[in-house]
Amino acid sequence: MIAPRQIATLWIGGQLSWLEQLCLRSFVTRGHGITLYAYQDVQGVPEGVELRDGREIIDTDDFIKYEKKDSFALFADYFRIVLTDRRPNVLWVDTDVYCVAPPDYPAGHVFGLESPSRINNAVLGLAPGSDLQRSLLKFMSDREPIPDFLPRRLREEYREARTQGTPVHVSKMPWGVWGPMAITHFAKQHGVTDQAHPQDAFYPVHFRDKSDFLKPPETVWRKLTKRTTALHLWASNKRALGGQHNGLAPVHSFLDMLCRAEGIDPAASPIVERGRLRYDANQVQGTAITAASASINQAEDFSTVIAALDLDDVTQMADVGGTAPSLCLALFHRFDCDLNCFDMVAGGTFPDRISPSAKAWYDSLRAAGVPAARLRIVQDLADVTPQDVIATLNGFGVHHKIAALDPMLNKALLVGSRLILDIRKGSGAFPFLRARGNANTVSEGQVDGRQQFRVVLSAEPSSTVARTVPKQDTSNKNSWASIATDLAGPKGWFREGENHSFLHVPRGDTLVVTFDNLDIAMEKRDDRRPWGWSFIEQQGWSALGVMAGGWTWFRDPFVSDTFSELRESGFFRAFSRVVFYGASMGGYGAAAFSAACPGAHVVAISPQSTLDKTIVPWEARYKVAWGQDFSGPYGDAAFSSQSAASVNLLYDPYVKADAAHAARFEGQNVTRWRCPLLGHRLGSSLNQMGVLKDVVYQAVEGNLTPATFRELLRARREFPRYQRELANLALERNHEALALRVADHVLSTRDDRFFRQLRARLN
Structure with missing residues (x-):
């Protein structure tokens, strides 16, 4: 009789998060022992898990890593073989594999397909002495290989590097070179791919759908089958869990259900996303940062912070005190921006000589390949210039009083700028920031026993942050009341509340209801009109403009009561077609208040469905509105819009929060128009591409079809933002060949510094 397979996995050392504890516990719960090999002390090991020294298998301290991601996955791929x-x-399992049923597999190969043509190694058993096992061991014995399965361009590069005497180390090769890539290649070579278990055995949830585990349980359950014995939970979800869910399992999600079933308390061992709140206790000493700590940590991952910036472009970035060279490098690679170091010390003063931290900042960025012409050290307040992004990490707000930043911010932080900083609880930093804009917490954790937050501030004029707008005198010709009264004319009307106003101009039998921010209209548009006013007028459409006096999300009884009154009075019945339109906050308004006109059509760009934190705990961008009441008939746009004849949602699926909001709109009347890599400010991107008016026109007229939309969206191929984001996405997914193809295409049509530097960096 063949003994049952033993289960084993690896953890180099340190604290296990609740996700690893959950997976390890699941094997014990189902009556199957599991061994955890480790090389250092491990905390949080569940009862019933056997802990053993990894040196029993490989006696080494050489934990080979993927250089770009600073990940032990490369060593783990080697260890399992x-x-x-x-x-x-x-039988090997990764620490993010959950046991659904006892893994009762006989001797021989055990591996599964993660896609029709790719074998994954998260669950792996190999027949002893098999050709597959020998080939893998031989392949991994060479740390500078030229793998046959890599793209020809890479193989040619590696051969050239070997000829030049600088062979490429496996740690610099694409992700999976010792993992799924190698397993798939050698399984094909030895003709054993037919032994691979089907995808639903271990990987019923594909990597691209990994966020399903953060959704309600039925999203995952319907993908499982009788053949599912193990479930790869994709540890890459930890980025979202750490960045958007405070390190916990989202309430009522599939992961939350598993934790409750296994008796795991996520709050006891929360996830801290890699690269987030990874503060060095030696980073700040007195008034300056040490040169050693200012060197770039390649492991730092600022992807969530960069996403929270919500900027289409960055031309100037400043690092206060030289605390964030790795963030500077990330922004340089993403936006091709100039980098400045404001050489400030405690008290907000500038030293007479370049400080050690500023010098280390400069040296580390030069060593990382940033040209000297793109770097600048500022040593005097008089030389401070406006910046798109300013950062102070683990400095002002933690070790130095944040008020000392005031003179610098008065010169450098303009409306639309972003400030990234760390804040220690009790420092008084939040009240200081509130006067300058909207501060959103992107992560939090414990540092030296004290709660600390990483925050992104979006600078706004003081008038735009949840303010009250006094009624304006129509005798002042520059006031909105005067402008709106003139626009309404004798046939229209203008109504004004404390924070909001309505402007109606009748024209044709199509009514377009727009939702906008008064401050943007008055301060950022030359004509001081609601969005698209001239465009609506040119089409002969009637208009109803709803204006908010700040970032209110229209959560005001005046707005709700006015829409209810319009509904009851039959106002909307005078029109043959009614379209509610808006973007972002305005998109929320359009979808939410369409309930006042059942049968209307909705066109919403990057909308929020609600900002009720009990419903969307992952939405961390709009803290200014968290205190608003999102209840009532116009509260949750995903539900109130269900009475509309059609709901057209335009969004970028790569903006996670926007995609999550879009997913909440589940009515049969919903059509999702995906606009990949055009960002949250999708309306601005479409406008710059020259297609926004066409999209809106076709949607208002009811003629927007998939074929029409695809044709309009083709304009993105030559849109600089899309090209840049496509290249960045390719790099994030280790598709350097695709990034180079994009660069070559762009440079064949125009000179572009970003793509010139990208090509130089990759070649």
Whole structure:
């Protein structure tokens, strides 16, 4: 009789998060022992899990990593192959594999398909002495290989590097080179791919759908089958869990259900996203940052912070005190921006000589390949210039009083700028920031026993942050009341509340209801009109403009009561077609208040469905509105819009929060128009592409079809933002060949510094 397979996995050392505890516990719960090999002390090991020294398998301190991601995954790929050779009856599982049913597999190969053509190695057993096992061991014995399965361009580059005497180390090769890539290649070579278990055995939720685990349980349950014995939970979800869910399992999600079933308390071992709140206790000493700590940490991952910036372009970025060289490098690579170091010390003063931290900042960025012409050290307040992004990490707001930043911010922080900083609880930083704009917490954690937050401030004029707008005198010709009264004319009307106003101009039998921010209209538009006013007028459409006096999300009884009155009075019945339109906050308004006109059509760009934190705990961008009441008939736009004849949602699926809001609109009347890599400010992107008016026109007229939309969206191929984001996405997914193809295409049509530097960096 063949003994059951032993289960084993690896954790180099340190604290296990609730996700690893959950997976380890699941094997114990189902009556199957599991061994956890480790090289350092491990905290949080569930009861019933056997802990053993990894040196029993590989006696080494050389934990080879993928250089770009600073990940132990490369060593783990090697460890599992050696483990299955030295422990022939072992079945390997990753620490993010959840046991659905006891893994009762006989001797021989055990692996599964993650896609029709790719084998994954998160669950792996190899037949002892098999050709597959020998080939993998031989392949991994060479740390500078030229793998046959890599793209030809990479193989040619690696051969050229070997000829030049600088062979490429495996740690610099694409993700999966010792993992799924190698397993798939050698399984094909030895003709054993037919032994791979089907996708629903271990990977019923594909990597691209990994966020399903953060959704309600039925999203995942319907993908499982009787053949599902293990479930790869994709540890890359930890980025979203750490960045958007405070390190916990989203309430009522599939992961939350598993934790409750296994008796795991996520709050006891929360996830801290890699690269987030990873503060160095030695980073700040007195008034300056040490040169050693100012060197760039390649492991730092600022993707969530960069996403929270919500900027289409960055031309100037300043690092206060030289605390964030890795963030500077990330922004330089993403936006091709100039980098400045404001050489400030405690008290907000500038030293007479360049400080050690500023020098280390400069040296580290030069060593990382940033041209000297793109770097500048500012040593005098008089030389401070406006910046798109300003950062102070673990400095002002933590070790130095944040008020000392005031003189610098008065010169450098303009409306639309972003400030990234760390804040220690009790420092008084939040009240200081509130006067300058909207501060959103993107992560939080414990540092030296004290709660600390990483915050992104969107600078706004003081008048735009949840303010009250006094009624304006129509005798002042420059006031909105005067402008709106003139626009309304003798046939229209203008109504004004404390924070909001309505402007109606009748024209044709199509009514377009727009939702806008008064401050943007008055301060950022030359004509001081609601969005698209001239365009609506040119089409002969009637208009109803709803204006908010700040970032209110229209959560005002005056707005709700006015829409209810319009509904009851039959106002909307005078029109043959009514369209509610808006973007972002305005998109929320359009979808939410369409309930006042059942049968209307909705065109919403990057909308929020609600900002009720009990419903969307992952939405961390709009803290200014968290205190608003999103109840009532116009509260949750995903539900109130269900009475509309059609709901057209335009959004970028790569903006996670926007995609999550779009997913909440589940009515049969919903059509989702995906606009990849055009960002949250999708309306601005479409406008710059020259297609926004066409999209809106076709939608208002009811003629927007998939074919029409695809044709209009083709303009993105030559849109600089899309090209840049496509290249960045390719790099994030380790598709350097695709990034180079984009660069070559762009440079064949125009000179572009970003793509010139990208090509130089990759070649």
